[in-house]
Amino acid sequence: MNHLWMTLRPYTMIAPALLVFLLFFIYPIGYMVYLSFHDWNFISPDKNFVGMNNYRALYDHPEFLQSVENTVIFTLLSVVITTVIALLLALWINKPTKLYGFVQGAIFSPHIISLVSIAMLWMWLMDPQYGLLNWLLELFGLPQSEWLASPDTALYSLVIVAIWKSVGFNTLILIAGLQSIPSYLYEAAELDQSSTFTSFLKITLPLISPTLFFLVIINVISSFQVFETIDIMTQGGPLNSTSTLVYFIYEYGFRFFQLGYASAAGVVLLIVLSIFTVLYFLLVSRRVHYQ
Amino acid sequence: MAKITFHNITKKFGDETVIPTMNMEIKDGSFTVLVGPSGCGKSTTLRMIAGLEKQSSGDIFIGDRCVNDISAGKRDVAMVFQNYALYPTMTVWGNIEFGLKNRKIPKYERKQLIEEITEIVGLTPYLHKKPQKLSGGQRQRVALARAMVKKPEVFILDEPLSNLDAKLRHQMRAELVQLHQRLGTTFVYVTHDQVEAMSMADEIVLLDKGEVQQIAAPLTMYDYPKNLFTAQFIGTPPMNIIDTTMLPAATWKKSIPTKIGFRPEKIMLAAQPSRLHFSLPCTVLARETLGTEIIYQLDTFAGTLFAKTFQQPIINSKNLYLTVKEEDIYSFKKNNSCIAPPKGVEREIKGIVQ
Numbered sequence: 001m002n003h004l005w006m007t008l009r010p011y012t013m014i015a016p017a018l019l020v021f022l023l024f025f026i027y028p029i030g031y032m033v034y035l036s037f038h039d040w041n042f043i044s045p046d047k048n049f050v051g052m053n054n055y056r057a058l059y060d061h062p063e064f065l066q067s068v069e070n071t072v073i074f075t076l077l078s079v080v081i082t083t084v085i086a087l088l089l090a091l092w093i094n095k096p097t098k099l100y101g102f103v104q105g106a107i108f109s110p111h112i113i114s115l116v117s118i119a120m121l122w123m124w125l126m127d128p129q130y131g132l133l134n135w136l137l138e139l140f141g142l143p144q145s146e147w148l149a150s151p152d153t154a155l156y157s158l159v160i161v162a163i164w165k166s167v168g169f170n171t172l173i174l175i176a177g178l179q180s181i182p183s184y185l186y187e188a189a190e191l192d193q194s195s196t197f198t199s200f201l202k203i204t205l206p207l208i209s210p211t212l213f214f215l216v217i218i219n220v221i222s223s224f225q226v227f228e229t230i231d232i233m234t235q236g237g238p239l240n241s242t243s244t245l246v247y248f249i250y251e252y253g254f255r256f257f258q259l260g261y262a263s264a265a266g267v268v269l270l271i272v273l274s275i276f277t278v279l280y281f282l283l284v285s286r287r288v289h290y291q
Numbered sequence: 292m293a294k295i296t297f298h299n300i301t302k303k304f305g306d307e308t309v310i311p312t313m314n315m316e317i318k319d320g321s322f323t324v325l326v327g328p329s330g331c332g333k334s335t336t337l338r339m340i341a342g343l344e345k346q347s348s349g350d351i352f353i354g355d356r357c358v359n360d361i362s363a364g365k366r367d368v369a370m371v372f373q374n375y376a377l378y379p380t381m382t383v384w385g386n387i388e389f390g391l392k393n394r395k396i397p398k399y400e401r402k403q404l405i406e407e408i409t410e411i412v413g414l415t416p417y418l419h420k421k422p423q424k425l426s427g428g429q430r431q432r433v434a435l436a437r438a439m440v441k442k443p444e445v446f447i448l449d450e451p452l453s454n455l456d457a458k459l460r461h462q463m464r465a466e467l468v469q470l471h472q473r474l475g476t477t478f479v480y481v482t483h484d485q486v487e488a489m490s491m492a493d494e495i496v497l498l499d500k501g502e503v504q505q506i507a508a509p510l511t512m513y514d515y516p517k518n519l520f521t522a523q524f525i526g527t528p529p530m531n532i533i534d535t536t537m538l539p540a541a542t543w544k545k546s547i548p549t550k551i552g553f554r555p556e557k558i559m560l561a562a563q564p565s566r567l568h569f570s571l572p573c574t575v576l577a578r579e580t581l582g583t584e585i586i587y588q589l590d591t592f593a594g595t596l597f598a599k600t601f602q603q604p605i606i607n608s609k610n611l612y613l614t615v616k617e618e619d620i621y622s623f624k625k626n627n628s629c630i631a632p633p634k635g636v637e638r639e640i641k642g643i644v645q
Contacts, residue, residue: 187343188376192390192437193364202389206380 029270035263042257054264064265066240067248070155074244075223078162083216085163086170091200094175104175107168115165119232122161123148151241154234158242161229166222170215177211178204210284217280221273245269293354293367293444293477294319295340300349302335302501309335310501313349318494322471322478326488327498328524336498337447337481342366353445364393369438371448375430377422377437383409384418387437394441408440428459439474447479452487464491485525489513497521519550519627528555528586528597530621537593548622548630557619558598560587564612569620571596573613580605589613 036054038047058064089107093100110118125132126147134144147157181204189199227246230236236243236251243251245265253262295317302310310332317323325333338344339351342363351358358366377386384405391401409415412432422430431451438446448467452460468491471478482488488495489509497504497512497520504524505517516522516530523529530552564570573589573596585605587598591613598613600606622630 182374182376184372184374184376185378187341187363188370188372188378189389190343190363191341191368191370192441193393194389195393198393202381203378 032263032266032270035260036267038260040259042259047260050260054261057261058264058268063240063243064248067243067245068268070242071224071226071244074155074159074162074226075220077156077159078166078223079216079219081159082163082166082170082219083212086167086174086215087212089167089171090174090178091204093171094178104172108172109168110165111169115228116232118161118165119229122157122164122229123233126157148234149238151237151239154238154242158226158229158233161233162223162226166219170219173215174208174211177208181207213280213283217276220276224269224273224276294352295445295477295479296350296352297336298350298352300339300351301347302332302339302344303347308501310346313501313503315496315503315506317477317479317496320475320477321493322468322480322491323494323496324480324482324488324492325496325498326482326485326524327504329483331498332501333481333483333498334449335501337449337479340366340445340479341368341370341447343370367444369441369443369446371431371434371438371446371451373450373453375422375434375454377430377433379422382419382421383414383425383433383436386422386433387440390437390441404440405436408436411439412436427455428463431455431463435470439470443476445477445479446474447481449481450483451480453482453484467491486527489525495525497524499524515631516621516629518629519552519623522552522621522623522629526554528599530554531558531596532623533593533596549625550623552621552623552629553615553619555586555597555599556601557615558596559614560598560600560606560611561614562608562611565614568614568616570612570614573611575606575609575611578605 035047037049037051039050039054040047093103093107124130128134128144128146128149131147133147137144145157146153148154185203185207186199189203194202224244225246226244227250230242230244230247231250234242236247246269249262249265249269252258252265297313297315300310300313301308313336325336327333335344339346340353342358342361346359353366353368378389381389387405387408388401391404396404405418406415409418412435414429414432414436417425417429417433422433425433431454434451451467452463455463464487467478467480480487480491492509494506494508495512496506499520505512505521507515507517512521512525516525519532523532531554532550532552534550535547559565560573564572571591571593573591575587576590576595577588579586579588583602585600585603587600587606589596589598589611596613618632620632622632624630
């Protein structure tokens with residue numbers, strides 16, 4: 001009896017947390033996988049088992065493939081550019097003066113503004129006729145852009161908004177990373193006749209690499225899930241040029257009520273993101289440097 | 292090899308003056324220890340030599356070269372940091388090689404230099420380990436090797452032993468002295484620990500509030516302190532100081548000093564006062580038995596005093612008399628300057644103080 005209790009006790013202890021986890025995380029994911037093998041319209045009592053048909057249909061669906069392509073382009077561009085800009089900014093404004101403190105705060109502010117407001121703001125800025133951006137381009141005698149109105153530029157316009165939104169947050173995290181590097185390392189390097197660039201390459205970069213990896217992965221995951229700005233600014237248009245995976249899932253699930261089909265797309269997204277997450281943990285376990 | 296000269300150096304951080312004016316010369320090839328309490332400006336002085344800090348005014352010379360406008364890397368100075376400052380992402384080899392690489396020394400020469408140095412400091416088995424895999428003592432050796440490999444004119448060491456345990460610190464002290472003898476380079480060593488200063492230095496520079504109190508060889512500083520601060524800073528336990536107003540006027544033959552002082556080891560403890568020497572009644576407050584030596588904390592009407600005895604039986608009785616010979620008594624003037632006891636000259640203090 002006593003022995004049985006000793007065995008059961010740990011499970012009893014974690015039961016509440018486990019229950020919540022199962023109910024709100026594992027069950028929905030499992031249900032999504034289940035739905036992806038069925039044909040269901042949200043209302044009908046029957047869910048018809050269709051096997052791999054949903055997946056096969058996705059594979060043949062140009063709109064889906066375009067969404068995947070858009071997502072990949074959007075993610076690659078926004079993550080790479082955000083990280084590079086954030087790193088440069090962090091190196092530049094990482095100084096302990098009041099002015100730089102203010103800049104650090106100011107640059108962070110887009111992160112706390114609701115995405116809906118950001119979308120509205122940028123729709124105005126990017127308006128082809130009345131927008132500030134085109135007015136500025138004209139002022140400097142540069143060719144104007146169609147921004148969100150053209151399939152050639154709409155996705156890149158969304159990338160700009162995404163970068164603007166996340167660069168401040170990334171900068172702040174990188175500044176924290178930079179500040180954790182002890183100053184005596186740079187002094188030692190100075191005495192070793194190391195140039196600023198060598199010091200950056202041999203000391204700064206390796207020591208903030210865990211922070212950089214962390215940022216890249218969370219940026220990839222959040223870019224893959226981009227939705228609000230697209231829903232408000234372009235609704236996936238023009239000509240499907242800005243539809244991404246999550247937007248595709250939303251459209252098929254909640255507009256066209258093809259729940260099984262949308263779930264199959266959801267499973268694809270889940271697999272892609274899982275790969276990145278596993279990759280992140282593998283890299284981190286190998287590359288983290290501790291003092 | 293080079294001497295280091297400070298000419299009218301001042302250093303201010305904002306409105307705060309850390310070093311009012313400093314003039315000194317650190318001798319070529321000497322092992323000079325800068326010592327003083329926290330905040331006395333010893334680390335700042337060291338960093339100014341290294342070029343990590345710029346003096347507010349004045350000139351610093353290394354050898355005959357004025358280094359005011361020469362960057363840290365070009366001063367031919369190597370530094371060992373308190374926390375070693377090893378590059379955490381590089382191996383031991385990489386740490387030692389980094390400075391050589393930056394100086395564009397060819398690869399075969401680098402290899403030769405590193406192998407030679409690591410042999411000296413006994414790091415050969417650890418060359419391909421990262422610093423975090425090494426013990427404190429090994430890290431210390433890497434820091435030394437990294438400094439030595441550059442064959443600098445001046446070595447500066449900023450409290451390099453303070454992160455080591457007592458036993459290892461003792462061992463490294465001896466090793467550093469040997470290393471200095473082998474290299475013959477000027478060593479400038481900063482510490483707050485006067486024992487370290489006494490045991491290692493050729494010459495001690497004692498600093499307080501950014502001012503040089505005394506520059507002298509360890510024993511000279513011990514026997515002939517220039518002022519009250521030096522007398523109290525050097526020696527454990529410190530010199531006993533008594534304000535003469537605490538003593539009866541009849542004690543003095545001639546002029547009365549402001550304060551008198553004597554070393555703990557010069558005190559003799561006995562059950563009876565001495566009629567010939569300076570004597571005070573005292574009670575034993577506490578006792579530290581350290582093996583061959585015993586330190587007594589004594590309560591007297593002139594304040595708490597320390598006595599140190601060597602290889603003598605423990606004194607158990609509480610109420611005693613302490614006796615100090617007149618030739619062991621230092622006297623201090625009003626401006627705190629010290630007059631060492633003149634050997635064999637007319638004695639100033641007589642009789643017993645009851």
